[in-house]
Structures are given as C-alpha cells and as structure tokens.
Amino acid sequence: MRNQKTYTVNEATKILENYCAYQERCHKEVEQKLYDLNMISIAKEQIILHLLQHNFLNEERFAKAFVRGKFSIKKWGKVKIINELKFKGISAYNINSGLQEINQEDYLKTIQVAAEKKLNLIKEPTKFKKSTKLATFLISKGFESELVYKIIKDLI
Incomplete structure (x- = not known):
C-alpha cells in the first residue's frame, strides 16, 4: 500500500477554496478533487457546504462562464456546449441560464x-x-x- 498524504478538514477546505478561486468549478469537479484528496463522506459534505455558503462554488456562475468561454474562445455551438454541461451534471435551469450569455x-x-x-x-x-x-x-x-x-x- 502506498503512503498517501492525509488532510484535515481545514487543510482540505483551504485547498478547495484555492481550487475554486482559480477558476469556476462545478460540483462534479469539486467532488472529484475531494475524492483525490481521500476525504471521507462527512468531510466532503462539510467542505462542499462551506464552499457554497462562501460563494466559492456556484453552479449558475460556472455555467455562464463555461458557455462564454467555449463559445467565444473555442467557437463551440450550443449543442456541444449543452452536452458538455449535462455531462458535468449541471441542471437544465443553469444550462438555460448559461446559454443566455450567447448573443x-x-x-x-x-x-x-x-x-x-x-x-x-x-x-x-x-x-x-x-x-x-x-x-x-x-x-x-x-x-x-x-x-x-x-x-x-x-x-x-
């Protein structure tokens, strides 16, 4: 068994705050990061709640930023953008909200x-x-x- 670093809830919270502050993230990406840090379920829930309460994690904001980026930089069409957002587990409401960013x-x-x-x-x-x-x-x-x-x- 390999020796893996363990993190306290506070350490992991700081790591995730930086992760979310660097660029917009969706819940799925945050959950994957917590999984990579080997956090237990109760700690994951506590950290995600903290990120939501302190506005580090906001799925509507993520959807809008994602749509703007993929359309203006990669020149993706709406079908591809919608499929990617669905794959990331974004709600229909937030997908529609994000698509409003496209003129x-x-x-x-x-x-x-x-x-x-x-x-x-x-x-x-x-x-x-x-x-x-x-x-x-x-x-x-x-x-x-x-x-x-x-x-x-x-x-x-």
Whole structure:
C-alpha cells in the first residue's frame, strides 16, 4: 500500500477554496478533487457546504462562464456546449441560464465565419461532397443541424 498524504478538514477546505478561486468549478469537479484528496463522506459534505455558503462554488456562475468561454474562445455551438454541461451534471435551469450569455447575432455570425473558412479548405469536386463535408464539420462543432443546412444552402 502506498503512503498517501492525509488532510484535515481545514487543510482540505483551504485547498478547495484555492481550487475554486482559480477558476469556476462545478460540483462534479469539486467532488472529484475531494475524492483525490481521500476525504471521507462527512468531510466532503462539510467542505462542499462551506464552499457554497462562501460563494466559492456556484453552479449558475460556472455555467455562464463555461458557455462564454467555449463559445467565444473555442467557437463551440450550443449543442456541444449543452452536452458538455449535462455531462458535468449541471441542471437544465443553469444550462438555460448559461446559454443566455450567447448573443444570437454573434452566434449566427460565428457559424457563418466558420462555414466560410472551412469551405475554402475543402477540396472536393462536387457540390454534394463539399456540402456533406462542411455539414459534418459544423455539426461536430456543435451547431444545430437546421442552422447548418440553411447556411450551406446559402453558401453553396
């Protein structure tokens, strides 16, 4: 058996406060961190409660920050963002709240720019193959298929 460091509740609380202060975290990430620190259930609950009461942990704030980051930096579409948030155990209410961070005009502009950029890189002879490759790319970025097909129709 390997020799693992143990932490008091106070030490673990400080570690988690720093962890949450560094960047927004969701409950799942905090629980994983507590698991990695080998904390017992009662200590985990006590620490999570402390983090919630002192506003280190706020899932709505996390969802908003996550949406802003993935949309503005990674240029992800709403479908991919929603799936990632669901995977992280974020509630439907907080997901919808987070999605409000996306300006619809910016969203449409982003998908348009991504489509035009990718279209210039696709070296296919037929319209059908071009539009199929473009659709696959845009849908994999998380954009809604009805939007994708509308933009492709306008572009090709």
